[in-house]
Amino acid sequence: MKNFRNISRFRNLTQKGFTLIELAIVGLFLGILAVFAITAFSGTATNTTRANGMFEAAQKIGDNWALAAQSCAIPTDITVTSVGGGAAATVAGRNLSMLVGTAGLTGTTYTQCIASSGIRPLTGMTTGIAGAESIQGFAVTLTSTTTVAGRPAIAVNFAAVPDSMILPLYNHYSSFTGATTATALAASDAADPTIQYGVAAAGVRTLTIVRPL
Numbered sequence: 001m002k003n004f005r006n007i008s009r010f011r012n013l014t015q016k017g018f019t020l021i022e023l024a025i026v027g028l029f030l031g032i033l034a035v036f037a038i039t040a041f042s043g044t045a046t047n048t049t050r051a052n053g054m055f056e057a058a059q060k061i062g063d064n065w066a067l068a069a070q071s072c073a074i075p076t077d078i079t080v081t082s083v084g085g086g087a088a089a090t091v092a093g094r095n096l097s098m099l100v101g102t103a104g105l106t107g108t109t110y111t112q113c114i115a116s117s118g119i120r121p122l123t124g125m126t127t128g129i130a131g132a133e134s135i136q137g138f139a140v141t142l143t144s145t146t147t148v149a150g151r152p153a154i155a156v157n158f159a160a161v162p163d164s165m166i167l168p169l170y171n172h173y174s175s176f177t178g179a180t181t182a183t184a185l186a187a188s189d190a191a192d193p194t195i196q197y198g199v200a201a202a203g204v205r206t207l208t209i210v211r212p213l
Contacts, residue, residue: 050136051165055173055209057125057135058156061142062211064099064119065154069213071117072110076152076213077145083110086130092142093131100140103130138207146210148193153212160204161197169195169209 065078074081082091084098085106097103098114101121105111128134138158146153163185171180173194188199196208 047164048168051168053136058209062154066213067117072113078142079144088131096142097130100126151212153210156209158207161207
């Protein structure tokens with residue numbers, strides 16, 4: 001008699017629960033939601049990670065040039081003295097090739113001072129050949145040294161960068177009021193001492209990361 005009652009209770013419980021089809025539908029629905037969530041999160045994480053990689057590379061390029069200028073007693077303006085060799089047409093381009101490791105020195109003049117400077121080329125962070133380097137998939141160039149708060153600084157420029165990659169850097173590093181909570185970029189910014197960007201064209205802009213020397 002007790003066994004019969006237990007079986008009856010079990011049947012009542014199973015009748016009140018979900019069927020296998022219903023459980024399968026719920027599982028499928030949750031799986032679809034998870035795919036969308038993971039995709040959205042991965043896109044954001046990738047943009048932020050790549051943006052941080054660009055920022056880190058720009059900082060190291062500036063640090064390398066500061067070491068080169070100090071060790072070799074040359075001007076801090078990247079466009080004045082050609083320390084690097086390579087195929088770039090400009091002085092700044094040849095110096096960039098040396099700093100990131102896609103080309104060596106221009107000759108023997110600076111061999112000793114560069115060797116003792118402690119420069120570590122950005123070999124693992126850069127792709128492309130001398131004169132056409134890229135970092136995180138974006139072409140990189142150096143322009144004439146600017147001055148930030150009375151200190152010499154180097155401007156590292158990245159071409160055709162989407163707003164989705166510039167915005168995380170703007171939120172974190174810009175000194176402008178409201179930058180930390182901004183959800184979109186202004187038309188352009190050529191005044192911030194760290195993160196600058198040009199006018200958008202076809203959804204992308206030139207990003208400039210300024211590094212004091």
